[in-house]
Amino acid sequence: MNFIVEAAVKAVKELYHTDITAADVNLQQTRKEFEGQVTIVTFPFVKFSRKGPEQTGQEIGAFIQNEVDVVSGFNVIKGFLNIVITDAFWIGQLYNEIASTDFGVFAPNGQKVMVEYSSPNTNKPLHLGHIRNNLLGYSVAEILKANGYDVIKANLVNDRGIHICKSMLAWQLFGNGETPESSGLKGDHLVGKYYVVFDKEYKKQIEELKTAGQTEDEAKKNAPLIIEAQQMLEKWEAGDAEVISLWETMNSWVYAGFDQTYKQLGVDFDQYYYESKTYLLGKDIIDEGLQKGVFYKKEDGSVWIDLTADGLDEKLVLRANGTSVYITQDVGTAQLKYDQYNADKSIYVVGNEQDYHFKVLFLILQKLGKSWANGLYHLSYGMVDLPSGKMKSREGTVVDADDLMAEMEQTAKTQTEELGKTADFSEEEKNKLYHTIGMGALKYFLLKVEPKKRLLFDPGESIDFQGHTGPFIQYTHARIKSILKRAGFELGKPATVTELDTMERDLILALNQFPETINQAARDYSPAVVANYVYELAKTYNKFYQEKPILKDEVPEDVKQFRLTLSATSAKVISKSMKLLGIDVPERM
RNA sequence: GCACUCGUAGCUCAAUUGGAUAGAGCGUCUGACUACGGAUCAGAAGGUUAGGGGUUCGACUCCCUUCGAGUGCACCA
Numbered sequence: 001m002n003f004i005v006e007a008a009v010k011a012v013k014e015l016y017h018t019d020i021t022a023a024d025v026n027l028q029q030t031r032k033e034f035e036g037q038v039t040i041v042t043f044p045f046v047k048f049s050r051k052g053p054e055q056t057g058q059e060i061g062a063f064i065q066n067e068v069d070v071v072s073g074f075n076v077i078k079g080f081l082n083i084v085i086t087d088a089f090w091i092g093q094l095y096n097e098i099a100s101t102d103f104g105v106f107a108p109n110g111q112k113v114m115v116e117y118s119s120p121n122t123n124k125p126l127h128l129g130h131i132r133n134n135l136l137g138y139s140v141a142e143i144l145k146a147n148g149y150d151v152i153k154a155n156l157v158n159d160r161g162i163h164i165c166k167s168m169l170a171w172q173l174f175g176n177g178e179t180p181e182s183s184g185l186k187g188d189h190l191v192g193k194y195y196v197v198f199d200k201e202y203k204k205q206i207e208e209l210k211t212a213g214q215t216e217d218e219a220k221k222n223a224p225l226i227i228e229a230q231q232m233l234e235k236w237e238a239g240d241a242e243v244i245s246l247w248e249t250m251n252s253w254v255y256a257g258f259d260q261t262y263k264q265l266g267v268d269f270d271q272y273y274y275e276s277k278t279y280l281l282g283k284d285i286i287d288e289g290l291q292k293g294v295f296y297k298k299e300d301g302s303v304w305i306d307l308t309a310d311g312l313d314e315k316l317v318l319r320a321n322g323t324s325v326y327i328t329q330d331v332g333t334a335q336l337k338y339d340q341y342n343a344d345k346s347i348y349v350v351g352n353e354q355d356y357h358f359k360v361l362f363l364i365l366q367k368l369g370k371s372w373a374n375g376l377y378h379l380s381y382g383m384v385d386l387p388s389g390k391m392k393s394r395e396g397t398v399v400d401a402d403d404l405m406a407e408m409e410q411t412a413k414t415q416t417e418e419l420g421k422t423a424d425f426s427e428e429e430k431n432k433l434y435h436t437i438g439m440g441a442l443k444y445f446l447l448k449v450e451p452k453k454r455l456l457f458d459p460g461e462s463i464d465f466q467g468h469t470g471p472f473i474q475y476t477h478a479r480i481k482s483i484l485k486r487a488g489f490e491l492g493k494p495a496t497v498t499e500l501d502t503m504e505r506d507l508i509l510a511l512n513q514f515p516e517t518i519n520q521a522a523r524d525y526s527p528a529v530v531a532n533y534v535y536e537l538a539k540t541y542n543k544f545y546q547e548k549p550i551l552k553d554e555v556p557e558d559v560k561q562f563r564l565t566l567s568a569t570s571a572k573v574i575s576k577s578m579k580l581l582g583i584d585v586p587e588r589m
Numbered sequence: 590g591c592a593c594u595c596g597u598a599g600c601u602c603a604a605u606u607g608g609a610u611a612g613a614g615c616g617u618c619u620g621a622c623u624a625c626g627g628a629u630c631a632g633a634a635g636g637u638u639a640g641g642g643g644u645u646c647g648a649c650u651c652c653c654u655u656c657g658a659g660u661g662c663a664c665c666a
Binding site: 043161275466476478542551 | 592593594595600601602603604605606607608609610613614615621625626627628629630631646647658659660661662663664665666
């Protein structure tokens with residue numbers, strides 16, 4: 001629609017002798033209840049025209065109609081100039097742009113972006129909150145790719161630390177040599193089980209010490225288990241062969257489990273980072289910062305940065321004994337990433353409880369004068385809540401990722417069997433379909449909500465398959481495919497129709513929004529933008545489908561071909577959109 | 590206490606980034622040629638956009654304030 005904007009700029013220049021830029025023209029889709037397809041808001045121009053908004057609209061409208069030959073008319077309602085564009089234009093748009101294979105795919109823009117997501121702890125299995133993280137990260141990566149970025153998906157695995165040692169210790173003490181093979185438990189679940197065991201035994205010891213007269217705080221510090229775990233961590237850091245060996249074994253179990261979960265989820269990574277390898281990074285940068293005067297040293301030798309001028313606090317970046325803290329390591333890892341990839345942007349998909357941390361991290365890197373610091377972005381997302389409140393792993397109120405995915409597939413199976421449309425499917429085809437639909441429902445449910453908003457999940461009532469859902473969109477796609485198959489239709493024939501019905505035009509308009517939607521989703525780092533778009537599109541198609549015959553005998557051949565083209569392009573755009581969300585669409589369901 | 594985020598129909602979410610009469614789904618009620626696939630479509634009911642001020646041609650959107658919810662405020666990660 002750039003030509004409309006350009007015409008508007010020209011109109012203001014010639015009519016009112018004022019230079020404005022394209023950004024000053026507020027262009028939007030015309031509301032359904034008015035005639036026309038695009039609307040210019042004319043209020044901002046009245047100060048140039050020195051006339052009322054209606055008259056200004058009339059003048060600009062007349063100018064544009066005269067200037068642009070595909071504009072066939074206009075109307076003005078208050079400060080809104082509604083522009084009517086010819087059907088010939090829209091038909092051309094459908095056949096020349098929308099139907100082309102690279103519609104919605106932008107040429108490489110020469111920029112590189114890293115998206116870090118997932119970043120699990122290796123002491124417990126993934127839960128619903130991790131699913132949201134993974135789906136967001138994967139989808140944002142796909143959206144950026146579609147916008148022409150060269151994307152690197154990274155996973156920073158938290159594979160060390162006291163929490164890992166807790167699982168290890170509990171397994172050592174209470175595990176009796178249990179392995180995934182011996183118990184049939186998925187590796188990450190097995191390790192998670194011992195994390196819970198640790199917590200239970202630890203609490204017991206705390207109670208014992210309390211009855212022996214210690215305060216809560218003392219008991220927490222003095223419980224033998226926690227002391228042992230700390231000793232284990234020290235041994236790990238010292239490279240103790242036995243501890244390292246145990247650590248490697250248990251982590252390998254977890255990774256096997258994660259791989260399986262990731263595969264089910266359909267996410268993947270180009271680059272893994274492990275905190276066991278990065279946790280010592282960053283110290284040299286702290287030195288660098290000390291020299292530059294960005295940091296300062298306190299009497300005890302600890303190193304700090306003063307961010308009070310930026311509305312934040314003072315922050316420790318290195319302990320008095322010279323060891324790192326969390327943020328030290330993140331400073332170092334950020335540098336490592338940059339040295340390795342030279343990315344223009346780096347996205348961190350991390351929950352909103354770390355908003356402050358990333359604010360501080362980015363500010364530190366800016367103050368250190370890192371040229372790439374401006375390209376850092378924290379994609380912060382809200383917690384997933386249950387009706388009972390927050391998920392807590394130790395209280396057993398978490399919704400386990402593997403369980404949930406299995407339940408979704410089961411629901412898909414039940415629903416599909418009830419409808420009885422897959423009688424001729426092979427067992428393998430059926431299973432694949434249940435997976436596609438179950439995951440479609442789950443993924444859509446999580447991605448349709450704006451990332452930063454918290455999300456409510458009720459395990460009691462299963463995720464819907466009707467209405468504003470993934471299966472609804474998948475169904476629309478399958479139905480189109482069915483009709484195309486029946487007609488033996490292939491894209492490629494030229495248009496022979498010259499006029500559009502309202503519903504046909506609305507559908508082309510909706511399809512035409514796709515590239516802009518992809519842009520906006522990337523600008524906002526928001527898969528929800530795509531999710532809501534594709535739902536609107538599916539609804540628009542369904543309405544068209546319901547009211548306009550396509551293959552019926554009474555439909556003239558050229559109209560039939562045209563409606564088939566509309567259907568085929570709708571299926572393609574639906575499929576492409578869903579792919580950006582990491583959701584597959586079936587041919588039949 | 591301080592900081593950040595959020596608050597839209599009974600419930601779950603939208604609203605073209607400051608634009609027209611705030612839109613969908615679920616749920617409730619009513620319909621759709623004797624199905625080009627009914628996991629669909631049409632219609633009805635449902636709102637003081639948490640409350641109150643302000644900014645302007647125009648505010649769900651920006652500012653102030655009150656209330657409510659969440660998160661953070663470790664020499665843990």
